[in-house]
Amino acid sequence: MSKTTKDESATDKQTLSHTEQHYFDSYDHYGIHEEMLQDSVRTLSYRNAIIQNKDFFKDKIVLDVGCGTGILSMFAAKHGAKHVIGVDMSSIIEMARELVELNGFSDKITLLRGKLEDVELPFKKVDIIISEWMGYFLLYESMLDTVLYARDNYLVEGGLIFPDKCSIHVVGLEDSEFKQEKINYWHDVYGFDYSPFIPLIMREPIVDTVESTLVNTTRCKLIEFDLNTVTLEDLSFEANFQLEAKRKDWISGLICWFDTVFPAPKGKKPVEFSTGPHAPYTHWKQTVFYLSDDLECEVGDVLKGKLICSPNDRNNRDLDVKIDYEFVPKGSKERAKKNENTYLMH
Amino acid sequence: MSKTTKDESATDKQTLSHTEQHYFDSYDHYGIHEEMLQDSVRTLSYRNAIIQNKDFFKDKIVLDVGCGTGILSMFAAKHGAKHVIGVDMSSIIEMARELVELNGFSDKITLLRGKLEDVELPFKKVDIIISEWMGYFLLYESMLDTVLYARDNYLVEGGLIFPDKCSIHVVGLEDSEFKQEKINYWHDVYGFDYSPFIPLIMREPIVDTVESTLVNTTRCKLIEFDLNTVTLEDLSFEANFQLEAKRKDWISGLICWFDTVFPAPKGKKPVEFSTGPHAPYTHWKQTVFYLSDDLECEVGDVLKGKLICSPNDRNNRDLDVKIDYEFVPKGSKERAKKNENTYLMH
Numbered sequence: 001m002s003k004t005t006k007d008e009s010a011t012d013k014q015t016l017s018h019t020e021q022h023y024f025d026s027y028d029h030y031g032i033h034e035e036m037l038q039d040s041v042r043t044l045s046y047r048n049a050i051i052q053n054k055d056f057f058k059d060k061i062v063l064d065v066g067c068g069t070g071i072l073s074m075f076a077a078k079h080g081a082k083h084v085i086g087v088d089m090s091s092i093i094e095m096a097r098e099l100v101e102l103n104g105f106s107d108k109i110t111l112l113r114g115k116l117e118d119v120e121l122p123f124k125k126v127d128i129i130i131s132e133w134m135g136y137f138l139l140y141e142s143m144l145d146t147v148l149y150a151r152d153n154y155l156v157e158g159g160l161i162f163p164d165k166c167s168i169h170v171v172g173l174e175d176s177e178f179k180q181e182k183i184n185y186w187h188d189v190y191g192f193d194y195s196p197f198i199p200l201i202m203r204e205p206i207v208d209t210v211e212s213t214l215v216n217t218t219r220c221k222l223i224e225f226d227l228n229t230v231t232l233e234d235l236s237f238e239a240n241f242q243l244e245a246k247r248k249d250w251i252s253g254l255i256c257w258f259d260t261v262f263p264a265p266k267g268k269k270p271v272e273f274s275t276g277p278h279a280p281y282t283h284w285k286q287t288v289f290y291l292s293d294d295l296e297c298e299v300g301d302v303l304k305g306k307l308i309c310s311p312n313d314r315n316n317r318d319l320d321v322k323i324d325y326e327f328v329p330k331g332s333k334e335r336a337k338k339n340e341n342t343y344l345m346h
Numbered sequence: 347m348s349k350t351t352k353d354e355s356a357t358d359k360q361t362l363s364h365t366e367q368h369y370f371d372s373y374d375h376y377g378i379h380e381e382m383l384q385d386s387v388r389t390l391s392y393r394n395a396i397i398q399n400k401d402f403f404k405d406k407i408v409l410d411v412g413c414g415t416g417i418l419s420m421f422a423a424k425h426g427a428k429h430v431i432g433v434d435m436s437s438i439i440e441m442a443r444e445l446v447e448l449n450g451f452s453d454k455i456t457l458l459r460g461k462l463e464d465v466e467l468p469f470k471k472v473d474i475i476i477s478e479w480m481g482y483f484l485l486y487e488s489m490l491d492t493v494l495y496a497r498d499n500y501l502v503e504g505g506l507i508f509p510d511k512c513s514i515h516v517v518g519l520e521d522s523e524f525k526q527e528k529i530n531y532w533h534d535v536y537g538f539d540y541s542p543f544i545p546l547i548m549r550e551p552i553v554d555t556v557e558s559t560l561v562n563t564t565r566c567k568l569i570e571f572d573l574n575t576v577t578l579e580d581l582s583f584e585a586n587f588q589l590e591a592k593r594k595d596w597i598s599g600l601i602c603w604f605d606t607v608f609p610a611p612k613g614k615k616p617v618e619f620s621t622g623p624h625a626p627y628t629h630w631k632q633t634v635f636y637l638s639d640d641l642e643c644e645v646g647d648v649l650k651g652k653l654i655c656s657p658n659d660r661n662n663r664d665l666d667v668k669i670d671y672e673f674v675p676k677g678s679k680e681r682a683k684k685n686e687n688t689y690l691m692h
Contacts, residue, residue, distance in 0.1 A: 029692065030546050037535055047536060074538055098542045189383055190393060192420055196444045200376050346375065 033069050033092060036132075039283040041273050046132065047075050049162055049262035049271040054079045056160065056265065061123050063087070065116060065131035065150050066143045070096035070109065072130050077108040084109045085123065087116050116146050126154045130162040136207045137287040138168050138258035139235060139309065140345045141317045148232060165261040167224040169276060172217030172243050172303060173210065176252040176294045203343050205321065206288040210255050210277045216297075217243035217251065219276075222307055236310035243304075245297035253290040254323065287345075289323055293337045301329040312344065319345040379415050379438060382478075385629040387619050392478065393421050395508055395608035395617040400425045402506065402611065407469050409433070411462060411477035411496050412489045416442035416455065418476045423454040430455045431469065433462050462492050472500045476508040482553045483633040484514050484604035485655065486691045487663045491578060511607040513570040515622060518563030518589050518649060519556065522598040522640045551667065551689050552634040556601050556623045562643070563589035563597065565622075568653055582656035591643035599636040600669065633691075635669055639683045647675040658690065665691040 037043055050057060050072075058080040064073040067086030073096075076084045086096060086109060093113045100109045112119045129150050133143035151161060182201065186194040222239040245251065257276040264270035275284040295303065305325035312318035321343040328336045383389055396403060396418075404426040410419040413432030419442075422430045432442060432455060439459045446455045458465045475496050479489035497507060528547065532540040568585040591597065603622040610616035621630040641649065651671030658664035667689040674682045 030543065030550055034531075034543075034547065037540075038531070043536060069540070069543075071536065071538070075536070078537075095542060095546070099538065099540060102542065103538050185380075185384070190389060190417065190421070191424075192417070192445065192449050194383075194415070194445060196441060196448065197376060197380075197415075200441070201380065204376055 030092075030095075035283050037069065037071060041280050041282045042132065043071060045260070045262070045271055045273045046072050046130065046162065049264075050075045050079050050130075052268060052271055053160075053162075053263060053265060056263075057081050057128065060127035061085075061125070062128045062130060063121070063126040063150055063154055065129060065147050066133060067096060067111065068092055068132075070100050070111065072132060073109050073111075074100065074103060074105055076128070076130060077105045081108070081128070083123070085121055085126070086111045087119055087121075088113060089115055116150055121154065124154075125156045125159075126150075127156055127159050128162065129155055129159070134166065134258065134260065134284065136284055137205065137256055137319065137321075137345060138166055140287075140319050144235065145232060147227065148230070151227070160263045161227045163260045163262045164227045165224060166227070167259050168222045168239075168256060169219055169259065170222050170241050170243070170254050170256050170307065171215050171219040171277070172245065172251040172297075173253040173255045173288060174214050174216045174249045174251065175210075175288070175290075176250045179252045179290050179294070202290055202292065202341070205343050205345050206290075207285050208288065209281060210286045210288060212277045215255065215277055216247055216249045217245050217303065219243070222256070238306060238308045240306050241304070242302060245299055245301040245303070248298050251291070251295040251297055251303060251327075253288050256287045256289065258284070289321065289341070289343055291323070291325065292339050292341050293327075295327045295329075295337055296335050297327075297329060298331075301327070303327045312346070315346070321345065376438075376441075381629050383415065383417060387626055387628045388478065388630075389417060391606070391608070391617055391619045392418050392476065392508065395610075396421045396425050396476075398614060398617055399506075399508075399609065399611060402609075403427050403474065406473035407431075407471070408474045408476060409467070409472040409496055409500055411475060411493050412479060413442060413457065414438055414478075416446050416457065418478060419455045419457075420446065420449060420451055422474070422476060423451045427454065427474070429469070431467055431472065432457045433465055433467075434459060435461055462496055467500065470500075471502045471505075472496075473502055473505050474508065475501055475505070480512065480604065480606065480630065482630055483551065483602055483665065483667075483691060484512055485581060486633075486665050490581065493573065494576065494578060497573070506609045507573045509606045509608045509618075510573045511570060512573070513605050514568045514585075515565055515603055515605065516568050516587050516589070516653065517561050517565040517601050517623070518591065518597040518643075519599040519601045519634060520560050520562045520595050520597065521556075521634070521636075522596045525598045525636050525640070548636055548638065548687070549689050551691050552636075553631050554634065555627060556632045556634060558623045561601065561623055562593055562595045563591050563649065565589070568602070584652060584654045586652050587650070589649045591645055591647040591649070594644050597637070597641040597643055597649060597673075599634050602633045602635065604630070635667065635687070635689055637669070637671065638685050638687050639673075641673045641675075641683055642681050643673075643675060644677075647673070649673045658692070661692070667691065 059082045062076045062081045062084040064086040067073050067088045070086050073084040073086040093111050097111050110122055131147045133147050135142035183198055186197045220241040220243055223237050259274045261270050261272040275282045277286050308322040310320050312320050324340045326338045405428040408422045408427045408430040410432040413419050413434045416432050419430040419432040439457050443457050456468055477493045479493050481488035529544055532543045566587040566589055568587055569583050601623055605620045607616050607618040621628045623632050654668040656666050658666050670686045672684045
């Protein structure tokens with residue numbers, strides 16, 4: 001295998017849509033890579049999963065989808081892979097080339113700049129796909145479509161994907177004071193009525209860290225994706241949920257997050273991490289969907305609902321989310337609420 | 347004047363470059379407008395300046411460049427303007443239309459969607475230009491070019507621009523511990539040598555709030571722009587500075603910020619605000635340029651230098667900044683340092 005050179009670049013920015021260009025350009029900023037690398041929950045989970053599976057990585061061909069600075073490629077190369085191919089659209093791959101050479105992996109790692117769909121890989125098939133493709137709420141601006149393309153076009157029968165299981169979870173949130181302040185602000189903005197902003201602000205989910213003390217219901221797994229079998233169509237989904245109030249309180253919104261699980265050798269506990277409010281900080285934080293109602297609940301009251309998620313028609317990296325819910329508290333019919341809320345993650 | 351309608355839109359997104367599209371799209375997010383409106387130093391300064399000049403605004407034609415949600419247009423209309431034209435590229439102007447109608451200004455405010463250079467104004471000349479065009483470090487992603495276009499094409503002789511004076515300032519920063527941590531991180535990233543990142547990370551100025559206790563030199567005004575006379579060419583500038591150490595300490599970087607002054611009636615103190623580390627928080631925060639050296643200083647030691655700023659060739663909303671400096675501390679020639687640092691704000 002020859003040393004990676006800039007000639008291998010398959011980039012043709014002219015062929016990218018505006019949205020794609022914007023998406024890839026954002027990774028030209030070094031600060032983003034600093035934040036992702038320093039998210040040690042994220043980065044160490046990948047390293048630990050590779051080390052746990054080093055017998056499987058031994059002498060294997062690995063494809064790193066969206067390799068960024070090449071950290072996962074270097075983990076794989078260091079822990080036994082025969083060869084790693086890293087592919088990324090962003091100019092950060094020029095830095096990855098320098099790091100790969102500096103750290104002595106030039107003969108083990110081939111870096112290709114371009115869209116995976118466009119570049120020509122030096123191997124017809126790979127044994128392992130590694131990728132850190134997850135976005136906020138798992139699917140927002142995620143690269144999962146490219147990972148699935150890699151799986152369908154390059155992964156050998158019986159090959160492994162790291163990670164291979166991701167699930168989205170939901171729980172109730174008590175945050176009514178902050179929510180009311182956020183809403184009320186618009187009634188008098190320097191003397192003007194800005195109330196038309198309210199429904200729009202409410203439609204934008206908030207990505208932020210939520211203190212676990214604000215969680216006030218049981219949790220519910222909305223959906224799980226098995227990357228070995230999931231299809232693009234599955235990423236548009238409807239999922240029912242049922243949450244039970246754990247205290248006398250108000251439910252003002254829902255908190256969503258994702259959990260990630262890596263393949264494990266037989267009989268071993270898999271490496272996994274959570275981005276939930278109960279788990280250590282990650283740069284994905286949590287995603288809050290405010291409900292149009294504040295639901296007054298007693299212990300054991302049940303909030304039932306359905307979350308519908310699909311890529312936005314105009315921009316398929318944006319997400320349309322709809323949450324329908326029905327809340328019938330025990331013994332108080334006048335507090336029953338039923339509503340439909342729509343959101344746009346953009 | 348007819349009511350504003352969507353028909354007046356002059357947008358043709360097809361004619362925008364990718365960079366322009368990205369820039370304008372970012373203002374489609376309501377959260378950005380929430381942050382700007384809630385920056386009360388910013389918003390109240392505009393309101394106070396308009397109220398202070400209400401005799402001048404009376405029966406005048408006003409152009410609001412980059413009107414956003416229309417807040418400045420409504421201030422002007424409320425405080426005496428005969429008519430206000432608000433122009434903005436972003437879809438936020440559809441919200442502005444709704445707010446203008448709701449607040450009873452439909453007959454006083456005309457909103458046009460499009461680039462100012464492309465739209466046709468309902469008046470040949472305007473008496474006043476108002477615009478909140480300032481970016482980080484004043485000039486980063488700023489709309490000043492459009493304000494100057496407005497001035498040169500629409501402002502009557504003797505017309506006023508709100509604000510009309512902006513200056514950029516610099517002061518020394520003691521932040522060496524954080525800076526060293528930020529640098530040292532790259533020497534061992536999960537066992538790999540990432541040191542090629544260091545010069546790149548150092549090239550990216552940091553936009554953040556700096557505690558005023560970290561300021562350790564006198565301040566120096568780098569440059570002042572008079573919007574009545576400044577030209578596009580003036581925005582590429584070289585400015586000398588000279589800072590005097592106020593304590594025995596280390597100078598590890600420079601903090602820059604801008605001050606803004608509005609026109610005032612004769613004999614009145616003008617409305618102004620500062621975005622410096624000594625002033626109340628604004629969403630512009632401060633901009634930190636780390637120096638390649640940490641300069642050990644005694645009281646009275648002088649740091650002399652030159653800051654050169656110009657739009658980046660590839661993307662003219664990005665800024666190239668170069669800082670040359672010479673530090674010769676009194677009585678210690680071995681601590682003398684001379685260096686050139688280049689930065690890219692992107």
